[in-house]
Amino acid sequence: MAAVMWFRRDLRLADNPALLDAVSAGDGRVVALFVLDPRLWDRAGDPRREHLAASLRSLSESVDGQLVVRRGDPVEVVPALAGEVGATSVHISADHAPYGQDRDTEVEASLNCPLVATGSPYAIAPGRILNQQNRPYQVFTPYFRRWLEHGWRHPVDPPAKVDWIAADGDNLPDSTAEGAGEQAALDHWRDYLDDVGRYDDERDRPDLDSISRMSIPLKYGEIHPRTMLADLARKRSAGAEAYRRQLAWREFCADLLARHPEAAWKPLRPEFERMEYDEPGDAFEAWCEGRTGFPFVDAGMRQLAESGFLHNRVRMVVASFLVKDLHVHWRLGARWFMRSLRDGDLASNSLNWQWVAGCGADAAPYFRIFNPIGQGLKFDPDGEYVRRWIPELRHLDGKAAHEPLKHGGADGYPAPIVDHAEARREALRRYDAIR
Numbered sequence: 001m002a003a004v005m006w007f008r009r010d011l012r013l014a015d016n017p018a019l020l021d022a023v024s025a026g027d028g029r030v031v032a033l034f035v036l037d038p039r040l041w042d043r044a045g046d047p048r049r050e051h052l053a054a055s056l057r058s059l060s061e062s063v064d065g066q067l068v069v070r071r072g073d074p075v076e077v078v079p080a081l082a083g084e085v086g087a088t089s090v091h092i093s094a095d096h097a098p099y100g101q102d103r104d105t106e107v108e109a110s111l112n113c114p115l116v117a118t119g120s121p122y123a124i125a126p127g128r129i130l131n132q133q134n135r136p137y138q139v140f141t142p143y144f145r146r147w148l149e150h151g152w153r154h155p156v157d158p159p160a161k162v163d164w165i166a167a168d169g170d171n172l173p174d175s176t177a178e179g180a181g182e183q184a185a186l187d188h189w190r191d192y193l194d195d196v197g198r199y200d201d202e203r204d205r206p207d208l209d210s211i212s213r214m215s216i217p218l219k220y221g222e223i224h225p226r227t228m229l230a231d232l233a234r235k236r237s238a239g240a241e242a243y244r245r246q247l248a249w250r251e252f253c254a255d256l257l258a259r260h261p262e263a264a265w266k267p268l269r270p271e272f273e274r275m276e277y278d279e280p281g282d283a284f285e286a287w288c289e290g291r292t293g294f295p296f297v298d299a300g301m302r303q304l305a306e307s308g309f310l311h312n313r314v315r316m317v318v319a320s321f322l323v324k325d326l327h328v329h330w331r332l333g334a335r336w337f338m339r340s341l342r343d344g345d346l347a348s349n350s351l352n353w354q355w356v357a358g359c360g361a362d363a364a365p366y367f368r369i370f371n372p373i374g375q376g377l378k379f380d381p382d383g384e385y386v387r388r389w390i391p392e393l394r395h396l397d398g399k400a401a402h403e404p405l406k407h408g409g410a411d412g413y414p415a416p417i418v419d420h421a422e423a424r425r426e427a428l429r430r431y432d433a434i435r
């Protein structure tokens with residue numbers, strides 16, 4: 001007898017209730033499976049592929065080298081493996097994203113044994129938080145209040161002993177990514193916890209190193225948010241409180257996407273279907289490459305291209321710039337982010353783009369348009385962040401790096417590709433036309 005543990009977005013052994021169920025169902029004998037699904041693998045950009053491959057290597061070590069990786073359509077691969085090893089059940093943690101839900105329904109229908117879903121990548125599974133009328137929340141703050149009241153389970157330990165059963169598999173993909181895997185995630189998190197007190201005051205400053213970058217291990221399930229929430233509960237600082245609130249944003253996004261799968265690429269506010277956007281031409285290319293002539297925007301886009309990561313404040317500013325200064329559809333920006341980010345996550349990405357573009361459930365009012373220079377001066381007050389990512393501006397001291405034209409210009413650095421005041425007026429005109 002054996003059970004199959006089909007790992008997906010839960011690449012860890014600790015705090016993994018689905019794995020505990022697999023161990024119990026298989027009487028200690030478990031086949032660890034990961035399916036490299038071409039539909040997901042081919043669409044992911046290099047940063048995600050690299051991280052996933054490194055994380056799988058780490059998981060493989062944790063299961064005594066017996067991780068079975070197979071390429072193909074899960075609807076064929078999972079039942080085939082389950083049949084080969086005579087599995088009595090296949091175990092997963094639930095996937096609430098649109099593709100994952102459909103896939104799991106199909107896999108379940110093709111299996112000759114039960115597909116058992118236990119837990120999810122969230123502290124509280126999407127769909128659970130309802131208001132007094134038993135309806136889902138559209139607005140974050142009341143959702144957050146209810147989320148706190150609802151509470152979550154304690155983390156569970158890794159299984160004491162597992163007999164990992166071998167089966168034929170494909171080669172693990174190569175990777176040069178560093179810092180992937182469960183142990184790296186836990187080490188990074190425990191180090192960061194010492195500094196979480198600074199989070200409340202400094203989290204909007206991309207020039208400082210006060211954010212956690214935990215979106216990456218969370219994306220791959222190298223750590224569960226329950227583990228993080230349990231640690232935060234012991235901290236009792238304003239920083240820890242602020243951090244917990246951000247984790248709730250992640251859950252709110254997943255909740256919204258589970259209820260509105262179309263929100264991945266369609267505006268939640270229907271009037272935005274009529275919004276006029278420009279074709280993505282040279283301006284879109286300049287945005288992708290960090291050559292818009294707006295230093296804060298360009299620093300962000302270069303950081304994204306070079307490192308596969310971007311600070312939340314800068315994500316908001318570059319997204320706003322694309323939609324409201326260049327008048328390009330948020331969907332194109334969201335797609336570029338999904339290809340470029342190591343933490344690219346459909347729910348957090350699409351719902352945050354919708355938030356910035358003004359068409360989300362609890363979106364920023366459309367008419368509040370970020371001034372890309374003002375945002376830089378406010379959140380990178382000494383120009384450190386801009387100089388870090390734009391070598392052409394390194395000769396400019398302090399704030400001057402945000403306004404090169406005012407300070408003699410910079411060789412090789414472009415002039416602004418739009419006039420922000422004019423672009424803002426045009427954005428408001430287009431918004432008025434759909435209200």
Ligand SMILES: Cc1cc2nc3c(=O)[nH]c(=O)nc-3n(C[C@H](O)[C@H](O)[C@H](O)COP(=O)(O)OP(=O)(O)OC[C@H]3O[C@@H](n4cnc5c(N)ncnc54)[C@H](O)[C@@H]3O)c2cc1C
Binds near residue numbers: 203
């Ligand atoms: C346009 C845009 C696109 C985004 N795309 C993604 C994405 O693809 N994947 C992703 O994980 N996050 C995305 N975010 C949310 C947020 O920017 C990142 O989670 C955060 O910057 C990751 O860095 P961190 O882990 O250091 O965050 P920290 O500031 O340390 O926050 C801690 C954790 O809280 C959660 N969190 C924080 N802010 C948000 C938020 N606004 N929405 C949802 N969760 C949040 C994340 O899990 C994060 O790891 C996006 C935000 C914007 C504005």
